[in-house]
Amino acid sequence: MKQFLSFVKKEFYHVFRDKKTLLLLFGLPIVQIVLFGFALTNEIKNAEIAIFDLAHDPMSHQITERIKANSTFLVRQYLTHPGDIEQIFKSSNTKLVVVFPSELQTNWARGTQTQIQVIADASDPNTAQTLSSYINLIVMQYQSELTRRTNIPYQIVPEVRMIYNPELKGATNFVPGVMSLVLLLICMMMTSVSIVKEKESGTMEVLLVSPFNPFLVIISKTVPYLLISILNLIVILLLSVYLLGVDINGNVFLLMAESTLFIITALSMGLLISSVTESQQTAMLISLLGMLVPAILLTGFMFPIENMPIALQWISNIIPSKWYYIIVKSVMIKGLGFASIWKETLILMGMTLFLLALSLKKFKTHLE
Amino acid sequence: MRNEIVIKTQNLSKHFGSFAAVDQISFEVYKGEIFGFLGANGAGKTTAMRMLCGLSLPTSGQASIAGFDIYRQTESIKKHIGYMSQKFSLYEDLTVIENIRFFGGIYGLAPEVIKSKTESLVERLGMSQVKMQLVKSLPLGWKQKLAFSVAILHQPQIVFLDEPTGGVDPITRRQFWDLIYQAADEGITVFVTTHYMDEAEYCHRVSMMVDGQIKALDTPAQLKKIYNEDSMDEVFYRLARGAKRQAD
Numbered sequence: 001m002k003q004f005l006s007f008v009k010k011e012f013y014h015v016f017r018d019k020k021t022l023l024l025l026f027g028l029p030i031v032q033i034v035l036f037g038f039a040l041t042n043e044i045k046n047a048e049i050a051i052f053d054l055a056h057d058p059m060s061h062q063i064t065e066r067i068k069a070n071s072t073f074l075v076r077q078y079l080t081h082p083g084d085i086e087q088i089f090k091s092s093n094t095k096l097v098v099v100f101p102s103e104l105q106t107n108w109a110r111g112t113q114t115q116i117q118v119i120a121d122a123s124d125p126n127t128a129q130t131l132s133s134y135i136n137l138i139v140m141q142y143q144s145e146l147t148r149r150t151n152i153p154y155q156i157v158p159e160v161r162m163i164y165n166p167e168l169k170g171a172t173n174f175v176p177g178v179m180s181l182v183l184l185l186i187c188m189m190m191t192s193v194s195i196v197k198e199k200e201s202g203t204m205e206v207l208l209v210s211p212f213n214p215f216l217v218i219i220s221k222t223v224p225y226l227l228i229s230i231l232n233l234i235v236i237l238l239l240s241v242y243l244l245g246v247d248i249n250g251n252v253f254l255l256m257a258e259s260t261l262f263i264i265t266a267l268s269m270g271l272l273i274s275s276v277t278e279s280q281q282t283a284m285l286i287s288l289l290g291m292l293v294p295a296i297l298l299t300g301f302m303f304p305i306e307n308m309p310i311a312l313q314w315i316s317n318i319i320p321s322k323w324y325y326i327i328v329k330s331v332m333i334k335g336l337g338f339a340s341i342w343k344e345t346l347i348l349m350g351m352t353l354f355l356l357a358l359s360l361k362k363f364k365t366h367l368e
Numbered sequence: 369m370r371n372e373i374v375i376k377t378q379n380l381s382k383h384f385g386s387f388a389a390v391d392q393i394s395f396e397v398y399k400g401e402i403f404g405f406l407g408a409n410g411a412g413k414t415t416a417m418r419m420l421c422g423l424s425l426p427t428s429g430q431a432s433i434a435g436f437d438i439y440r441q442t443e444s445i446k447k448h449i450g451y452m453s454q455k456f457s458l459y460e461d462l463t464v465i466e467n468i469r470f471f472g473g474i475y476g477l478a479p480e481v482i483k484s485k486t487e488s489l490v491e492r493l494g495m496s497q498v499k500m501q502l503v504k505s506l507p508l509g510w511k512q513k514l515a516f517s518v519a520i521l522h523q524p525q526i527v528f529l530d531e532p533t534g535g536v537d538p539i540t541r542r543q544f545w546d547l548i549y550q551a552a553d554e555g556i557t558v559f560v561t562t563h564y565m566d567e568a569e570y571c572h573r574v575s576m577m578v579d580g581q582i583k584a585l586d587t588p589a590q591l592k593k594i595y596n597e598d599s600m601d602e603v604f605y606r607l608a609r610g611a612k613r614q615a616d
Contacts, residue, residue: 002476003474006469013461201456201457205453205457212474
């Protein structure tokens with residue numbers, strides 16, 4: 001035990017002496033949270049739009065007012081000529097133009113078909129899609145209020161409710177994703193690199209000749225990263241609650257326990273990598289390309305897994321991050337209890353045991 | 369000093385597939401002896417040494433180290449040997465003191481023992497001025513002396529040195545050998561591999577390994593007499609010339 005402690009102490013020296021890595025260890029989660037929470041969000045705010053109003057009647061004005069009141073849009077210009085429409089797309093950052101036809105209100109009151117034209121810059125299809133559907137929503141809402149007043153009975157208006165995340169905040173989606181990424185990166189890459197470093201420098205041989213148990217060697221190398229990861233986890237959760245306004249709806253202790261499980265999963269992945277590689281570069285490449293990229297792509301927080309080809313959907317099942325992501329979303333966002341995530345927990349546990357057993361076995365054969 | 373055997377091997381072999389890296393070597397090393405283990409690159413020195421240290425299991429043959437069996441008592445062997453690898457084997461990002469404490473710690477020395485040993489060791493090596501400095505800031509010669517001292521910190525019966533003086537200037541090498549003699553005087557058996565034939569002259573006895581086998585084993589003086597050569601260099605050259613294996 002005393003030997004173990006002096007080993008762990010040494011590991012902490014390594015971590016704290018390497019200022020660059022230390023910065024990475026603690027800076028990374030903060031940068032990621034801020035990046036994903038603010039910069040890479042898929043909500044749109046203050047999109048510049050223009051209005052081309054040929055009607056100039058109360059109805060067109062009311063709709064314009066509603067669009068202006070919406071924080072998604074920022075009405076930059078009022079156009080006067082049809083030719084201006086193309087011009088404004090080319091010359092400015094305008095994303096969308098709303099065209100009100102002449103005699104809008106008159107036509108509507110008469111009951112004839114009335115149309116409002118929405119022209120969007122589809123060079124960014126996602127934004128165009130989102131913006132135009134927002135305009136659609138505003139117009140529909142306006143219309144339904146009008147019809148309610150005049151009591152036209154045959155209108156079907158779907159009432160959409162966004163549950164769990166009523167404001168459609170992007171951060172709700174990204175926080176669990178960032179948690180799975182950061183923990184994976186730190187635990188897997190740092191552990192594998194630090195073990196391989198000992199192999200490279202020749203100190204591993206010296207350790208193996210010593211009476212110190214070889215398994216304790218690798219276990220004690222994971223301890224600092226385990227502690228740092230838990231610290232990072234707390235930082236991420238604090239940032240998400242106080243900076244991004246994403247609350248922890250479920251049990252905090254359950255969330256911590258599940259995260260610790262995932263940290264151990266990632267550590268065992270790191271051990272496995274280190275037991276099959278001989279150089280730090282290889283370890284880093286395998287961690288980044290072989291493990292991290294699939295984790296980003298196939299976890300479900302960047303691209304919905306449901307839309308992927310069946311083969312990829314299958315592959316996504318063997319990625320531990322996917323299960324952790326589901327767990328965090330369930331506990332943190334939906335506020336569910338252990339009863340609804342026991343299956344995912346079990347899968348993650350099974351993966352961890354498998355990885356741990358495999359890496360210890362590989363490590364042992366390496367001694368021969 | 370010639371009576372107590374601390375290393376004894378009998379037909380010790382290590383095969384990798386059909387390749388016999390070490391081919392039935394048998395020899396004995398006595399307590400307090402400085403035993404030179406020579407051979408060209410690829411002759412099987414490192415493989416043999418790894419077996420003796422318990423880093424790798426032999427394919428066949430017998431060996432006992434410090435009275436312990438190489439198959440069944442590797443844990444006891446590890447407690448009684450020291451090892452200094454070919455690569456520099458201290459932690460560069462730890463200070464002199466921290467390195468000594470760490471290795472003392474993993475050999476299970478008591479904190480008081482580590483403390484007193486650290487002080488006397490730093491004193492003896494003349495490193496009092498730099499004891500709080502990171503090891504990477506020290507010159508190579510100092511590092512190697514420190515590594516050797518750390519390897520015998522727990523007073524092992526045998527210390528294995530794998531090409532300990534690679535890349536070191538002649539003066540530092542001479543000083544390094546002073547440390548080796550000191551250790552031998554204290555009763556520690558030194559098992560050393562080297563490429564430098566002047567160092568072979570410093571050994572009490574040397575063995576010459578060619579193609580996985582020991583081709584000659586005697587005192588340097590006797591070897592020169594047998595092969596009728598003036599220097600160990602010439603002896604080594606005559607023996608190694610017949611090697612079939614290409615150096616790697």
